[in-house]
Amino acid sequence: MAGFREIDKAIFPIKNVPSVVRLFKSQLEGPGEPDLALLSIVVGTIENSLTCRSNISFQISEPVEPSSLPILELHVVDEMYSRFKAIIKGAIDLKNYSKPFATRDLVKKVSDVIWNSLTRSYYKDRAHLQSLYSYLNGSKLDCFGVAFAVVAGCQVLGFSDVHLALSEDHAWVVFGEHANQTAEVTWHGKGNEDKRGQEIGRGVSARSWLYVNNRPVVCTRHMEVAALVSAINPSLNATHDAFEVGLLQQELLWLLYDLGHLKKYPMALGNLGDLEEIAPKDGRVPCKTLFKEAIQSARSYYNNQHVYPYTYQGGYFYRHKMYKEAFESWANASDVIRLYNYSRDDEEIYKEFLEIANELIPHIMKVESSGFSSNSILKKPECFANLLRFYDGICQWEEGSATPVLHIGWAKPLVNTISKFDSDVRAKVNIICAESDDEKVSKETNGSLLNNNNNNYERENGTSTKKEEKDQSTSNFHPSIEALTAACSEKLLNPEYLLQGDGSPFVGGEEQSAKQESNGNPSTSKKENEVFNKQDESKDISEEKDEEPVQEMEVTHPTIILRSHKMKELKDLLLSEKLNTQAISLHLTAQSQVQVNKKGRNDLDNVRPKRARRE
Template sequence: MKKRDICLRAKMDIAKEDMSRFPITTTDEFVGLFESHIRRALDDETEPDLAFLSIVLGYLESRLTLTESSDVNSSNADSTLGSPGRRSPNNQQKNGDASAYEEHEGDGDSDFPTLEFEVVEALYLKFSILVKSVIDRTTTENTTRSGTATRFLCKKVSDLLWNRLYPHYHKDKAHIQSLFSFLTGRQLDCFGLAIVVIAACQILKYSDVHLGMSEDHAWAIHGDKIIEMTEITWHGKGTEDRRGWSLKKTDTEKSWMYLSGNGIMCTRMMEIASMVVAINPSIDAHTDSGTLCVVQHKLLRLMMEIGALEKYPLGLSLLAEFDNSEELHKRSVKSVEKYYDGGHVLPYSLQGQFYSRNGKHKEAISCWANASQVLTRYNYTREDEEVYREIMDIAKEYIPFCIKSDPSICEDRECFLDLIRFYDGICLWEEDSSTPVLHSWWAKYFTHTLGRFPAEVRSTFKIDVSDDEDESGCSNSSTQNVKHSLRNDDSTINDSSDATNTISTLGVRSSKMKGLENLLVGSKKFNAHAVSLQLTAQSQVHLSRKRPGSGPETTTEYSGRIKKPKKFFE
């Protein structure tokens, strides 16, 4: 296809209604462009243009955040992972109060830049020419007989973009998650590459190619029945050679990075929602763009109105942070339980942070225990650094803050049990894993937290002396009673939890916590040194019984104390 023909067709791809809305000079005009584009697609039953919307979003974000002062510190601003699976709403709303941004609602246009259509058009044409001049959809290696994309096509598009990225840059810095950043700076983060690949496939008229997401990764879903899943981006460091692989080859049965089959299968509207969630308002490590926050907030409300957040728990959590809404946090958790078998960690964690900020510290600890219990479904690997850091922050910062803010927590047996559940979940996450989790750092906060509870609280529990045949915890009725439900509205421990003096077992399921039961509840004095040694003992834990659904019996080695894992996302 000649370059001139490609240019003409690309111009025709941008709707006249969208062209007429430029130049854009206010927040309402920007949101109006999105709303008009999306509702027109819904009414006409056509697809929204991902490339166009990604360019416009990146254009605005660049103008509002990438100043001379912020460019130096952009890698230090919280980029977390560009993935919408992991963008923490707390970084958007540091004070946890929607009023912090409402002040920008009235005068939010004072620093709004002028967005010119000529810039958007030139970048759109550049991208169309790049994709259509290299990829030929008429070949059988790219397209199936039914007209759907092949795995080879997904790999070829990913390679095309990957090979044009600038070779030396910090791939997790801020503001490189859009098509705009690719076309103007040849930089993309993990999520950015994934969404640009999907946009390129859409330009090539592959309507079957959609975005798949976990809480920290993204891939392509395609095929006749949209069931094939292909790696199209990297994760962490040094894994770019996976691009083009089937997820059946890279996904493991108990991998948090892929959520064990409970990942999000996006529609086109959910893909737009993911781009909105991925917006990063950070100007530097301490300052956010108020105008960009207002835009993001309004766009999230729009996405919720059209139903694009119903099956997108992290999108609901982010909107809940903007609105300071308990109800939206509950909806996020219910979305996880209804559509993803309760297999997502972050909605529970973020719900706990919401409760903590609003003074409901006991409810916060219960939510964090629920988050930890979700991790028991998975085995820890070095690629799980994001959720590791999340859980580590809870143990290091959030839980101590709750106890300091509300000392009555240490008199509450339900809170004691929730903390036991929190650490028991971490121990179970470690079991059967190739990489240890717990070390001396964890022991410090474990003993500091649980040591605050007096003997009067700890003595209301007894050591579980049940037969080892029930070691897995599946058929142990006592464990089943004590195990806390992941339902958001369930705040009970067991059927008799309202009786303060009830003696019950801790119901721990991990080998390490079973070994600590006597030290935790069997003596009046809390022996922190002995607990620390037991938790980080340089010994092998031989599991005589396999964990539920963990496959064949295995022997897991704990190599003792290890250095704190390096964080990939700093």
């Protein structure tokens, strides 16, 4: 374990942001592991000294020297560091534990040490409680702070296999030779429920957003440094940030970005994007690109199970009045939340979606409905389609859950928003209702799906043929034909495509469907996207041969696939010339669909602090 090395001591006293960056760079690039306790104490001391109430009048305006910080002497850090080591080592008898790998009992004992020394007379969601400075000087830690302190404590004891695991609103630890064991070390929710030492949610409980379907950010030691930097909170109050703290966080995140430690950390990329939007750095990747990188990270490493990358991007589009793009980002966020079952632990993401639905979207409607310019999103059917996709995801999130999501407070803004789109715009959206698993099973039982490609067997000349064998018989066809054939069971073929090769292979598809799939939208068939890819390859070959570019068709009839029971049953009402707003409201708030079972969602079991919004 790395400790106070001579090269680190030489950086003190710390007087400005560059000196902190040098300390972090030395720890990240030096031999051995970066020392989590040391770095948390340093940034925690700086953050708290600049955000305490007595200094508010100083922080609101920019300092004379933009990167200056209160002087931090080595002996101050050394005293806190030694105290933390003494607390951990004094409570744990290492004779009972053999290295190099931690046990569940050891992790539980370290968490006991941290947990039992916290004061109970404070609000755990207050700002600036995530660092070891807060622990050592006030016996206060938030959810993230407890988990981080446990990992730092295990590092002090010489166990390098204990690492931080982060969802979008919770933290726990992984440990063991293959990092395949998990343990709760803190709480989540309104009470201080003690689950420490237990395995994290699996199976049914893992289907809540809190555990991101077992796709958390499992940190390396360097990513744990990124986590402590990402957890820095520059806020002075609800409306002002401490300039120096924000600058420090931004510079440290760029250091970690340059060293490649944010590649698998979508939330940290989103935080950096927010900071760059506020104060962009010359020559750096723009914030818009950082938000895209966060989304790509979530898709590449976490099976697109994280919601916040899309809401970060949606918030950016909203603030820059790019409303069409904001609708698409929010719909993509809803496509992620549909993968989960809503539970009482999901309060933070519930509030996020509620704000989008009841504040941000209504504001957009108010702005766009004044003047009715030709560029208004109210005249774009793809915006209406994304609005439906947004609500469809929320309705599906509700299905199979013990607690309903939608109530009249959701229904009224939705009805008002839909009513802003003229009937001719709504009519241009091609709505497809996906079959539920129960409906598919019912049809299969009745023998109605004999020719469906999803069957294991197909009837052919009175005999049964395995699907795999039949696929082999068509494997010599052109790839475009193979992909087209595979997708025919899911879509209606477009006559213009068959006759002239124009547009989408399927009715109502156009480029919008391909675009949705490229953006990670699970509502679009992968088989269909494969057809588009093959079609594009054919176009490229044709253009090289004939030197005549193929004109792309404008998207005028986007396709949306509704998957939730509530939205599927609303299809006719949504497309009717005159909206029956009362019927829509009643149907949305009906609780009969809440208990509808979905594949993999049966038998539902009955912090990080709130992400600071910089809107």
